Amino acid sequence: MRAIITGSEGFIGKVLCRRLQPVFEVIRIDTKIGGDAARIEPLLAHGGIDAVFHLAAETSVFNDRLDDIERENVHAFMVVATACRRYGVKLVYASSSTANACNTTSMYGMTKHFNEQFAKAYCPRATGVRLHNVYGPDPREGTLLYNLLNQETCTIYNGGRNVRHFTYIGDAVEALIYAYTCNRQLVNAVNPVCNTVREFCDEVAKYKPLQLDYTDDLRRLDNFEQSVNYSIFTVPLPYRSIEQGLSQVFSENISAEMK
Structure with a gap:
């Protein structure tokens, strides 16, 4: 089988590529390697593509590059979804907890x-996966875990x-792989246990000394609580707790450093 992954060189894309490669021939599209998701149609028109995993996007609530967000997150998505419908290719795409109305800032x-x-209107066979605060080894720049691992002093807003x-x-x-065989239009990928940012920092501090500056200031566009819409089906997985996940993060980091 053959699958296209857009955003293949990103935080999640790289892991998805490795996970799919034993089963799929993976075609990578990413601006970092000269690719453009908005030019996907010729690849689909030639046939032989079983799935498109569309992860390419401008990320972050705090991203102020509005023109880039419109181009990459709206225009490119419309092109990808329309092409998948036209050529009958299964589309799995990354949505976000921020799409939940009470979380949208x-x-x-x-x-x-x-x-x-x-997608619901124009590519109804697509499956969107609402991702919730994803973390892991080699985190994306600007995320909480990235800052904790790379900043000498990390500011924690709203007292954590x-x-x-x-x-x-x-x-x-x-969950993204599950969505490939799923006939639902939207699913959640979410650890059901919620934690405060302070609890997450405390867990990281078990593995790495941290210098934290807790402030009661609120960060612009931030949301106190990222709520989960449980009316949306949650992919049934044994989701890892932050204790389990961060143990994995640091064991993988240590393994990488020893190579």
Whole structure:
């Protein structure tokens, strides 16, 4: 079988590529290697593609590059979804907890909600996967875990009281694979246990000394609690707790350093 992964060189894309390669011939599309998801149609027109996993996007609630977000998250998504419908290719795409209306504070979240609605209307065989605060080894720059691992002093807003459903990357990737065989239009990939940011930091501190600056200031566009819409089907997995997930993060980091 053959699968296209857009955003293949990103945080989740790299792990998904490795996970699929024993079964699929993987075609990678990413701006980092000169690819463009908005130019996917010729690949589908030639036939022989079984699935498109569309992960390419401008990320982060705090991203102020609004023109880039519109181009990558709206226009490119429309092109990919329309092409998949035209050529009868299964589309699995990454949505976000920020698409949930009570979590939407930014252009990023608005575009993820748009994607869900566009796919429902114009590519009904697609399956969107709402990802919830995904973390793991080699985290994406700007995320909480990245900052904890790489900043000498890390500022923690709202006293670390913000509540999140931190979901380990391995579980998120298994949910994306599950979605390939799923006939639902939208599913959750979410660790059912919620933790505060402070609890997450405390767990990281068991493996790495941290210098944390807790402030009661609120960060613009941040949300106190990332709620889960449980009316949406949750992919049934043994989701890892932050204790299990961070143990895996640091065991993989140590293994990488020893090579």
